[in-house]
Amino acid sequence: GENVEQHPSTLSVQEGDSAVIKCTYSDSASNYFPWYKQELGKRPQLIIDIRSNVGEKKDQRIAVTLNKTAKHFSLHITETQPEDSAVYFCAAEGNQFYFGTGTSLTVIP
């Protein structure tokens, strides 16, 4: 089955700096890669997704890159703000849909 690894597990950045979270997957059949943000006590919310026919996607301060050959994809948040503080999950879907282990991001004002 699929194995999605996510790093780092915790990340602290100063407000205004960039944050990068990386994920790797094992199933070469995976072709859909969403990222979710979960604030404390709330449901996960989709923030951006990318499909295997695209190498990069950007939405304002958030971008995702995908390297299918190396089976890894990354989330980039620029100009971080305190409200970006949350747990971020990557996911990969091929024959199954699996989440990464999560990254707790803290943006220090």
Place this chain on the structure above:
Amino acid sequence: GAVVSQHPSWVICKSGTSVKIECRSLDFQATTMFWYRQFPKQSLMLMATSNEGSKATYEQGVEKDKFLINHASLTLSTLTVTSAHPEDSSFYICSARGTPYSPLHFGNGTRLTVT
């Protein structure tokens, strides 16, 4: 946008009783629903995948006789925790979507406490 409603948001029950959690897609037809368990500060652990009209597919290590899943319609899936024990206390969350390779829409989750 797509809305998924999950009820109850929290429940406290005595050991040995059963608890039913409902997950409804309010404005779309959910051909697939997923049930997760989440421990504090940890990731979403997939318990089972439920397709409308067919039996749920359980992940390894999840007892299907203890966690009964029913997906009787395109808008409703239920998870019943049977003969609950304190170790079943957790945050259970459902998600749903209409088509494969599309975003999941999550319910608000259910905090289960078994005393």
